[in-house]
Each structure stands twice: as structure tokens, then as C-alpha cells.
Amino acid sequence: xxxxxxxxxxxxxxxxxxxxxxxxxxxxxxxxxxxxxxxxxxxxxxxxxxxxxxxxxxxxxxxxxxxxxxxxxxxxxxxxxxxxxxxxxxxxxxxxxxxxxxxxxxxxxxxxxxxxxxxxxxxxxxxxxxxxxxxxxxxxxxxxxxxxxxxxxxxxxxxxxxxxxxxxxxxxxxxxxxxxxxxxxxxxxxxxxxxxxxxxxxxxxxxxxxxxxxxxxxxxxxxxxxxxxxxxxxxxxxxxxxxxxxxxxxxxxxxxxxxxxxxxxxxxxxxxxxxxxxxxxxxxxxxxxxxxxxxx
Numbered sequence: 001x002x003x004x005x006x007x008x009x010x011x012x013x014x015x016x017x018x019x020x021x022x023x024x025x026x027x028x029x030x031x032x033x034x035x036x037x038x039x040x041x042x043x044x045x046x047x048x049x050x051x052x053x054x055x056x057x058x059x060x061x062x063x064x065x066x067x068x069x070x071x072x073x074x075x076x077x078x079x080x081x082x083x084x085x086x087x088x089x090x091x092x093x094x095x096x097x098x099x100x101x102x103x104x105x106x107x108x109x110x111x112x113x114x115x116x117x118x119x120x121x122x123x124x125x126x127x128x129x130x131x132x133x134x135x136x137x138x139x140x141x142x143x144x145x146x147x148x149x150x151x152x153x154x155x156x157x158x159x160x161x162x163x164x165x166x167x168x169x170x171x172x173x174x175x176x177x178x179x180x181x182x183x184x185x186x187x188x189x190x191x192x193x194x195x196x197x198x199x200x201x202x203x204x205x206x207x208x209x210x211x212x213x214x215x216x217x218x219x220x221x222x223x224x225x226x227x228x229x230x231x232x233x234x235x236x237x238x239x240x241x242x243x244x245x246x247x248x249x250x251x252x253x254x255x256x257x258x259x260x261x262x263x264x265x266x267x268x269x270x271x272x273x274x275x276x277x278x279x280x281x282x283x284x285x286x287x288x289x290x291x292x293x294x295x296x
Contacts, residue, residue, distance in 0.1 A: 113211075123153065
């Protein structure tokens with residue numbers, strides 16, 4: 001089978017095609033994965049900007065409406081909540097934020113890529129966490145660490161940088177105490193011209209990697225299907241193109257056996273047509289020679 005020129009041509013063409021598709025697929029997968037990552041980070045940038053502006057507006061409106069004063073809004077006299085570990089605290093304004101910003105923060109979690117969206121003060125104090133992280137305390141430290149994270153002080157190095165950051169959409173890699181690795185994107189919250197803290201958006205790197213893996217599998221499946229179809233198409237086309245050559249090979253065999261009566265008609269103007277013309281001239285020459293030999 002592999003001695004046939006059609007098979008050899010098809011194999012070589014498909015080999016080149018495979019290399020081209022594999023290289024193109026690798027480049028496309030890399031580009032699309034990077035594009036997905038950039039899209040997520042851009043969403044985080046926009047969401048952190050919106051969150052910071054909204055929390056700033058809520059705090060300033062509370063001050064303007066006399067709910068509490070500017071000094072109370074910047075209260076850092078953290079009152080410990082007894083009987084909890086890790087420690088939790090109350091401030092002069094947290095009771096108000098529990099009502100005023102909870103629904104705002106939860107709105108960001110409608111994006112399945114977002115793990116948390118919270119406002120923290122300059123020291124990393126988080127007065128109001130998302131609803132999913134305000135589950136009733138169970139007394140089990142492991143469960144409560146994940147399920148009830150509100151009113152805690154997140155003053156780890158990443159947390160402090162996010163809280164004290166004064167640059168829009170500041171991006172960090174965050175090793176969360178739950179074991180997750182996150183992208184943390186924060187934007188400063190300004191209240192009455194003063195830096196109050198930051199609005200933090202968290203994206204799970206695990207979810208991002210999973211999304212990239214799904215994208216890769218989809219692209220690989222598409223490229224694999226294209227390759228299989230191309231392989232079949234190349235074999236069919238090569239077989240079709242070389243069919244006249246197979247017929248001429250048969251005719252040449254008959255000429256070698258002395259069968260020179262059947263006229264050879266070129267069917268194309270390409271190389272195969274030229275070969276048919278040469279064989280026709282050869283047939284005529286052989287026929288004339290055989291006729292002369294017969295007359296003698």
C-alpha cells in the first residue's frame with residue numbers, strides 16, 4: 001500500500017498539514033488563554049473602581065445625612081467581639097454598613113469568577129463581608145474560617161497593601177487563609193477627600209485555570225476535527241487527481257504487451273495530459289512499426 005505514489009503524497013501532505021495545524025493550535029491556545037486572563041483582570045479593574053466609588057458615595061451620604069460624623073466614619077477604636085477566633089471587631093460605623101453596602105457587595109458576586117467583593121479600611125478591617133461569608137458561627141474553627149469572615153482584621157501583607165493602596169486597580173496574588181490562591185484587585189476609597197481604605201475584588205486562580213483548561217480542550221477538539229476532516233479530504237483529492245495516472249499506467253502496460261489499437265485521448269492540459277499525449281505518440285510509433293513488420 002505504501003509503495004503507491006498517491007499514498008505517499010497524501011501522507012506527506014497530511015504530515016505537513018498536521019505540523020501547521022499543531023503549531024497554529026498551540027499559538028491560538030496560548031493567545032486565547034492570555035486573552036481570557038486579560039478579560040478577567042479587566043473585569044476586576046472595572047468592578048473594583050465601581051465598588052470603591054459606590055462605597056465612597058454611601059459613606060459620604062451617611063455623613064451628610066447625620067448618621068455619623070466624619071470622625072466616626074474613620075473610627076479605628078476597634079471594639080473586640082468576645083468569644084470568637086479569629087478575632088472580630090465592631091466600629092462606630094459597621095452597624096450602618098451592614099445595611100448600606102451588603103447588597104452592593106453581593107451584586108458583584110453574580111459574576112461567577114468573583115470570590116469576594118469587599119470594602120476594607122486603611123488597617124485592613126472588613127466591617128461587612130458578602131452574605132455567603134456571614135454564615136452563623138458553628139464553633140468549628142475550620143468551618144467558621146470559611147463561612148464567617150465578616151468584621152475581621154485582614155492585615156496580612158497583601159491585605160495591608162490592598163487597604164493602604166492609593167492606585168486604581170492595584171493587582172496582587174493573594175494566598176488566602178482558606179488555602180485558595182487569588183488575584184486581588186483593589187481601588188482606594190476616598191471619603192471627604194481622605195483615604196478611607198480600599199475596595200477589594202478577588203478572583204480565584206483555580207477557577208481561572210479551569211476556565212483556561214476548558215478553552216484549551218474546546219480549541220483542541222475543534223482543531224482535531226479540522227485535522228481529521230483535512231486528512232480524509234486530502235486522501236480523497238489525491239486519489240481523484242491521480243486516478244488518470246493509474247489509468248495511463250494500465251494503458252502503458254497494455255502497450256508493453258503489444259496492444260496498440262486503443263487510442264489514448266488526453267483529458268487535461270496538465271502534466272498527466274502531456275503524459276497521455278506522449279503515450280499516444282508512442283502507441284502510434286509502435287503501431288506503425290508493428291504494421292511494417294507485418295507487411296514484411
